[in-house]
Amino acid sequence: MEEDILYHFSLSTKTHNLPEMFGDTKFVCVGGSANRMRAFAQFMHHEMKLTGTPEDIRDICEGTDRYCMYKVGPVLSISHGMGVPSISIMLHELIKLLHHAQCRDVVLFRLGTSGGVGLAPGTVVITDKAVDYSFRPKFEQVVLGKVITRSTELDEGVAKELLQCSNELQNFPTVIGNTMCTHDFYEGQGRLDGALCSFSHEEKLEYLRKAYEAGVRNIEMESTVFASMCRVCGLKGVYL
Amino acid sequence: MEEDILYHFSLSTKTHNLPEMFGDTKFVCVGGSANRMRAFAQFMHHEMKLTGTPEDIRDICEGTDRYCMYKVGPVLSISHGMGVPSISIMLHELIKLLHHAQCRDVVLFRLGTSGGVGLAPGTVVITDKAVDYSFRPKFEQVVLGKVITRSTELDEGVAKELLQCSNELQNFPTVIGNTMCTHDFYEGQGRLDGALCSFSHEEKLEYLRKAYEAGVRNIEMESTVFASMCRVCGLKGVYL
Numbered sequence: 001m002e003e004d005i006l007y008h009f010s011l012s013t014k015t016h017n018l019p020e021m022f023g024d025t026k027f028v029c030v031g032g033s034a035n036r037m038r039a040f041a042q043f044m045h046h047e048m049k050l051t052g053t054p055e056d057i058r059d060i061c062e063g064t065d066r067y068c069m070y071k072v073g074p075v076l077s078i079s080h081g082m083g084v085p086s087i088s089i090m091l092h093e094l095i096k097l098l099h100h101a102q103c104r105d106v107v108l109f110r111l112g113t114s115g116g117v118g119l120a121p122g123t124v125v126i127t128d129k130a131v132d133y134s135f136r137p138k139f140e141q142v143v144l145g146k147v148i149t150r151s152t153e154l155d156e157g158v159a160k161e162l163l164q165c166s167n168e169l170q171n172f173p174t175v176i177g178n179t180m181c182t183h184d185f186y187e188g189q190g191r192l193d194g195a196l197c198s199f200s201h202e203e204k205l206e207y208l209r210k211a212y213e214a215g216v217r218n219i220e221m222e223s224t225v226f227a228s229m230c231r232v233c234g235l236k237g238v239y240l
Numbered sequence: 241m242e243e244d245i246l247y248h249f250s251l252s253t254k255t256h257n258l259p260e261m262f263g264d265t266k267f268v269c270v271g272g273s274a275n276r277m278r279a280f281a282q283f284m285h286h287e288m289k290l291t292g293t294p295e296d297i298r299d300i301c302e303g304t305d306r307y308c309m310y311k312v313g314p315v316l317s318i319s320h321g322m323g324v325p326s327i328s329i330m331l332h333e334l335i336k337l338l339h340h341a342q343c344r345d346v347v348l349f350r351l352g353t354s355g356g357v358g359l360a361p362g363t364v365v366i367t368d369k370a371v372d373y374s375f376r377p378k379f380e381q382v383v384l385g386k387v388i389t390r391s392t393e394l395d396e397g398v399a400k401e402l403l404q405c406s407n408e409l410q411n412f413p414t415v416i417g418n419t420m421c422t423h424d425f426y427e428g429q430g431r432l433d434g435a436l437c438s439f440s441h442e443e444k445l446e447y448l449r450k451a452y453e454a455g456v457r458n459i460e461m462e463s464t465v466f467a468s469m470c471r472v473c474g475l476k477g478v479y480l
Contacts, residue, residue: 084325
């Protein structure tokens with residue numbers, strides 16, 4: 001194609017020199033909230049002792065309010081909003097961006113909040129497999145009206161490496177476990193305080209108990225599509 | 241419950257006087273982009289000739305970056321992000337907010353961008369039924385691991401009233417038609433320029449032709465859950 005427009009980043013192969021802007025990227029860190037991904041970029045700026053002040057980092061996607069994006073050294077920090085559809089748009093455009101920029105050996109990290117299952121608050125869960133509401137490690141993608149099933153296993157090597165790092169740090173209790181991905185925050189996750197609720201406290205606990213038995217250690221809203229797109233596109237991905 | 245926290249609005253029944261803040265709300269207008277919903281609120285401020293300057297309106301959800309919310313007279317303008325999960329969280333908390341604030345006879349409008357099917361660019365589509373990828377007027381909601389099916393028909397009266405308004409304005413070509421809701425922007429909507437694409441231009445056109453025959457006039461990413469939640473909660477909703 002003559003021009004590739006990354007609509008939701010407000011970037012394009014014609015208007016931006018993507019290899020120059022992004023060619024040295026080695027780590028892409030993504031998370032839901034724009035403010036948090038800005039704070040993370042500033043933290044990385046500080047940790048890497050880069051020149052300039054962390055407060056001056058510029059949102060590369062300032063032409064749109066769909067996502068925000070910051071680059072500090074080899075680290076790209078991007079927000080993805082909430083839910084599978086929102087992160088899926090970002091991932092399509094990110095993967096095209098990395099391709100156009102001729103990046104090599106990139107590792108993709110998702111850093112986000114989640115609800116723990118049977119764990120002490122504050123525990124970090126590194127995802128082994130992302131599973132759906134029935135605890136199956138698969139993601140259903142609709143392609144032209146047909147449902148296609150994709151696998152959701154993540155890179156085992158990077159997960160174990162991260163677990164090792166956390167053991168050395170000591171004050172971050174960390175486990176590797178399955179992550180359940182739901183498409184809503186209330187009914188799908190068994191919350192009793194949504195606008196709609198048709199189940200009892202006991203039924204909720206029964207569902208969470210079954211999830212725990214299936215190896216689920218946390219619940220959130222983006223993991224299955226993240227894992228499946230990493231696999232299909234041959235990207236190393238780790239999910240926290 | 242003693243306190244109801246609307247987490248993603250950064251509001252709560254204990255820390256905010258919701259009846260005082262929102263009790264006179266009659267119209268809630270929602271759309272994906274935060275900037276656009278701010279601009280819409282400023283536009284309404286100007287149209288209603290309210291006192292004060294439109295530029296000074298304050299984001300009621302400034303304690304969070306998940307959504308933004310502006311109130312101008314009886315109009316509430318809220319962003320919902322992209323995709324069914326993102327708008328579903330907002331709708332749960334909005335419906336609880338309207339309940340706590342004791343609002344009556346509220347009409348909910350969604351104002352958003354969409355891709356037209358067989359229509360001239362710029363045509364406004366008022367949704368008759370929101371349909372899924374197979375053109376069925378239903379929304380599948382997972383509740384504690386079980387799939388529940390909800391209807392997605394919208395209020396016919398308000399839709400016809402709006403069509404009548406547009407006829408009087410003349411320069412806004414408007415139709416009533418079905419709106420197809422997908423869970424991604426690329427593969428699900430038949431786009432050829434995603435990071436993944438497994439179909440031909442001809443197969444794409446064939447799918448869009450079938451959609452048109454099923455009454456689909458536009459494609460977007462939030463309509464089914466909007467329609468089903470309005471129905472289940474007894475809210476008058478209209479989708480543009």
